[in-house]
Amino acid sequence: xxxxxxxxxxxxxxxxxxxxxxxxxxxxxxxxxxxxxxxxxxxxxxxxxxxxxxxxxxxxxxxxxxxxxxxxxxxxxxxxxxxxxxxxxxxxxxxxxxxxxxxxxxxxxxxxxxxxxxxxxxxxxxxxxxxxxxxxxxxxxxxxxxxxxxxxxxxxxxxxxxxxxxxxxxxxxxxxxxxxxxxxxxxxxxxxxxxxxxxxxxxxxxxxxxxxxxxxxxxxxxxxxxxxxxxxxxxxxxxxxxxxxxxxxxxxxxxxxxxxxxxxxxxxxxxxxxxxxxxxxxxxxxxxxxxxx
Amino acid sequence: xxxxxxxxxxxxxxxxxxxxxxxxxxxxxxxxxxxxxxxxxxxxxxxxxxxxxxxxxxxxxxxxxxxxxxxxxxxxxxxxxxxxxxxxxxxxxxxxxxxxxxxxxxxxxxxxxxxxxxxxxxxxxxxxxxxxxxxxxxxxxxxxxxxxxxxxxxxxxxxxxxxxxxxxxxxxxxxxxxxxxxxxxxxxxxxxxxxxxxxxxxxxxxxxxxxxxxxxxxxxxxxxxxxxxxxxxxxxxxxxxxxxxxxxxxxxxxxxxxxxxxxxxxxxxxxxxxxxxxxxxxxxxxxxxxxxxxxxxxx
Numbered sequence: 001x002x003x004x005x006x007x008x009x010x011x012x013x014x015x016x017x018x019x020x021x022x023x024x025x026x027x028x029x030x031x032x033x034x035x036x037x038x039x040x041x042x043x044x045x046x047x048x049x050x051x052x053x054x055x056x057x058x059x060x061x062x063x064x065x066x067x068x069x070x071x072x073x074x075x076x077x078x079x080x081x082x083x084x085x086x087x088x089x090x091x092x093x094x095x096x097x098x099x100x101x102x103x104x105x106x107x108x109x110x111x112x113x114x115x116x117x118x119x120x121x122x123x124x125x126x127x128x129x130x131x132x133x134x135x136x137x138x139x140x141x142x143x144x145x146x147x148x149x150x151x152x153x154x155x156x157x158x159x160x161x162x163x164x165x166x167x168x169x170x171x172x173x174x175x176x177x178x179x180x181x182x183x184x185x186x187x188x189x190x191x192x193x194x195x196x197x198x199x200x201x202x203x204x205x206x207x208x209x210x211x212x213x214x215x216x217x218x219x220x221x222x223x224x225x226x227x228x229x230x231x232x233x234x235x236x237x238x239x240x241x242x243x244x245x246x247x248x249x250x251x252x253x254x255x256x257x258x259x260x261x262x263x264x265x266x267x268x269x270x271x272x273x274x275x276x277x278x279x280x281x282x283x284x285x286x287x288x289x290x291x292x293x
Numbered sequence: 294x295x296x297x298x299x300x301x302x303x304x305x306x307x308x309x310x311x312x313x314x315x316x317x318x319x320x321x322x323x324x325x326x327x328x329x330x331x332x333x334x335x336x337x338x339x340x341x342x343x344x345x346x347x348x349x350x351x352x353x354x355x356x357x358x359x360x361x362x363x364x365x366x367x368x369x370x371x372x373x374x375x376x377x378x379x380x381x382x383x384x385x386x387x388x389x390x391x392x393x394x395x396x397x398x399x400x401x402x403x404x405x406x407x408x409x410x411x412x413x414x415x416x417x418x419x420x421x422x423x424x425x426x427x428x429x430x431x432x433x434x435x436x437x438x439x440x441x442x443x444x445x446x447x448x449x450x451x452x453x454x455x456x457x458x459x460x461x462x463x464x465x466x467x468x469x470x471x472x473x474x475x476x477x478x479x480x481x482x483x484x485x486x487x488x489x490x491x492x493x494x495x496x497x498x499x500x501x502x503x504x505x506x507x508x509x510x511x512x513x514x515x516x517x518x519x520x521x522x523x524x525x526x527x528x529x530x531x532x533x534x535x536x537x538x539x540x541x542x543x544x545x546x547x548x549x550x551x552x553x554x555x556x557x558x559x560x561x562x563x564x565x566x567x568x569x570x571x572x573x574x575x576x577x578x579x580x581x582x583x584x585x586x587x588x589x590x591x592x
Contacts, residue, residue: 007488011401018397021390022410025417025460028428082321090315091322100322103329109580110332110573111518113545117552117569118332121339125557142332145325173307175314196419203421206520206545210552243423247521250430259431266424273419277412 029270036267039260045268049216049245054257058265060216063232064133064239065272068212069198071137071235076144077194083145084152089178108146115142116207124211131238136212140201147197155189156182188287192280199276203269205243213238214248242269333573340570343367343563354567360531362551362561369544369568371533376517376543378534379448379527383455384513387463391512392505395467400493407468414468417461426522429454434526441538446528449537454522459512466511470504471497506586514579518572520545544568 001009043057050056083104091097119139129135159182167177183190215238223231231237240248246265249258304312343349349367357368398407433453438445474497482492498505528540529550548568555562 003488003491007490010490010493014393014397015401017390018394021394021460025457026413028432028457029417029420031432032424032428079321079324082318083325086315086318086322090318100326103326106577106580107325107329107332109514109576109583111520111545111576113518113520113548114336114569114572114576115332117548117566118335120552121335122331142328145328149325171307173311173314175311176307178314199419203419203423205421205423206549209521209549243421246423246427247525250427250525262427266427269421269424270416273421274416277416277419281412 032263032266032270036263036265036270039264040267044264048218049261050255054255054260056255056257056261058242058245058261058268060219061240061242061245061265062268064212064216065202065241065243067232068133068136068140068208068239068241069202071133072140072144072201073194073198075137076141076148079141080145080148081152081190083149084156085178085183087149088153088156089174089182104146104149107142108150110142112143112204112207115139116210118142119207120210129236131211131213131215132236133212133239134235136208136239136241137235139207139211140204143204143207144197144201147200148193151193151197152186152190155186155193158189159185185291188284188291191287192284195276195280195283199273199280202276203243203273205241205247208241208244209247212241212244214240214244216240336566336570336573339563339566340573341567343560343567347560347563349560349564354564358533360547362555362564365560367560367564367567369564369571371531372542372544372547372568373571375448375527375534375541376545379451379455379523379543380513380517382448382452382537383459383516384509386452386456387460387512388505388509391460391463391467391508394464395471396493399468399471400489400497414461414465418465420461422458422519422522423525425454425458426525428457429522429526437538443538444528444540445538446526446540447536447538448527448534448541450526451523451541451543452537454526455516455519458519458522459516462515463508463512466508467501467505470501470508473504474500503586507583510579510583510586514576514583517575517579518545520549524549544572548572 045057045062046059047055047057048059049061087097087101091100116139119135119142123129123135123138124131127135163181163185164177167181168174172180217237218230219232219234219237220230221232224233225231226233226235228234229237242265246262246269249255249262249265255261343354344351349365354367354369355373356370357366358370359366359368360371398410429450434445434450436445437447437450437453441449478496478500479492482496483489487495523543524546527542527546529542529546530540531542531547534541548565551565552562555565
């Protein structure tokens with residue numbers, strides 16, 4: 001066959017197939033949103049879940065998910081940032097550094113269910129935390145650390161070497177150059193990376209069912225003392241997140257309106273992650289504009 | 294004199310800060326390294342307890358087809374087979390489609406389209422696996438039931454769900470590797486009179502080969518380790534799969550349902566940890582494979 005005919009044929013086939021795939025995926029996305037959004041109401045977002053009756057909301061699950069993200073970020077951002085600073089500023093190029101990098105790579109490839117089981121074994125049983133937000137947050141930290149370290153390191157490496165030289169030339173120590181010059185310049189990248197990783201752990205479920213637990217006892221939103229057992233801030237209480245809720249409602253299915261609840265929860269989950277993505281993009285854009293001005 | 298000497302050689306505030314900063318950051322990376330070591334050791338120790346503590350034979354564990362924890366039968370072959378089949382099937386279906394979409398976006402359509410699709414793909418990558426599982430449960434399983442009869446749960450449903458789940462990741466990685474091919478290659482090929490398809494098939498794809506393979510292995514590694522999405526649609530019957538429409542169970546799905554129902558330290562529980570060890574070893578193997586595949590591209 002003539003090469004031009006082959007070209008036309010291939011172009012046609014590829015574009016058609018790509019179009020079909022794109023349409024199927026987009027329609028599935030649209031399907032989730034379309035079936036879920038009608039069920040999302042203020043009442044759905046602010047009432048607590050029912051175990052056996054219809055009409056339950058997702059207030060506690062939504063709060064738990066967000067709170068868990070905050071707790072995880074509090075633990076993982078400083079750790080990942082320090083590790084990234086070491087890797088990009090201090091690490092000599094030798095075998096030991098290579099081994100540490102390999103360790104991070106291995107960590108990032110662990111299936112989340114394996115991380116969850118490790119969390120169950122160590123945090124829940126060994127450290128006696130029981131099913132708690134803290135155990136869940138630590139498990140999520142394990143999942144989050146490699147991604148966050150990598151994105152922080154990328155952001156730090158993006159800062160031109162000339163700026164470091166200027167600082168060192170003025171007699172500043174390497175640490176001061178890092179914290180006063182490199183870190184501020186890398187901040188947009190670090191923030192964007194952190195928000196994107198927050199979106200990822202927001203929807204995590206497999207690592208949580210045996211660490212944060214699958215139940216959400218009654219909590220009191222007026223109690224601001226994090227040490228009182230009923231307080232919504234208490235990190236030692238078991239907490240079911242939104243993603244776990246979807247899984248649980250569908251696999252145990254005691255509520256009669258499981259479909260409606262999960263449709264609504266799935267839509268809320270996707271919209272929240274979309275918000276995370278949009279905020280990350282917008283912040284990145286904003287800071288970039290401010291810096292290039 | 295001695296005092297002056299001391300004074301001059303004393304570390305300054307600046308250098309003290311330098312040392313403490315370096316120590317703190319080194320400590321953070323050591324912590325991560327130590328964490329990985331701990332995970333590997335803990336899961337290995339728990340994973341071999343079935344063979345060392347309960348004296349179950351490793352060969353029977355890997356080749357036995359009978360999984361009845363209540364009767365002390367721990368043949369894990371059905372789960373291993375199912376896990377591998379759903380992974381390979383979903384990878385094989387997803388690779389060509391990810392490639393087609395990536396080629397269409399990078400080589401054929403105007404860059405406006407890429408600008409529009411990039412955030413969409415990012416969103417799809419970020420959608421939690423539970424949502425894909427739920428989608429499978431409410432859309433794919435009933436559809437399969439209607440088309441082929443039976444329950445609809447099984448390997449085919451899990452393959453569909455995993456395929457949907459890994460497609461965005463694989464597409465976005467393939468797009469990256471196609472875009473990494475230097476523009477001059479395309480120009481040189483067009484300058485020689487090649488058609489677009491000739492350029493794509495003989496220049497771009499061969500030079501992006503290792504990136505594309507990396508994307509495929511990466512996607513398959515994700516599929517292999519996915520737990521809840523699969524557990525929701527596979528049917529969870531721990532028997533040797535006879536067909537793609539039969540209900541089955543993967544390593545991950547048995548783990549998610551089993552760990553809560555067994556008592557710590559019993560043989561039934563240890564067997565589950567052994568399954569987790571297989572998962573761990575496989576994820577290390579996928580990691581090695583990705584290293585091998587992507588190193589080839591550098592040469």
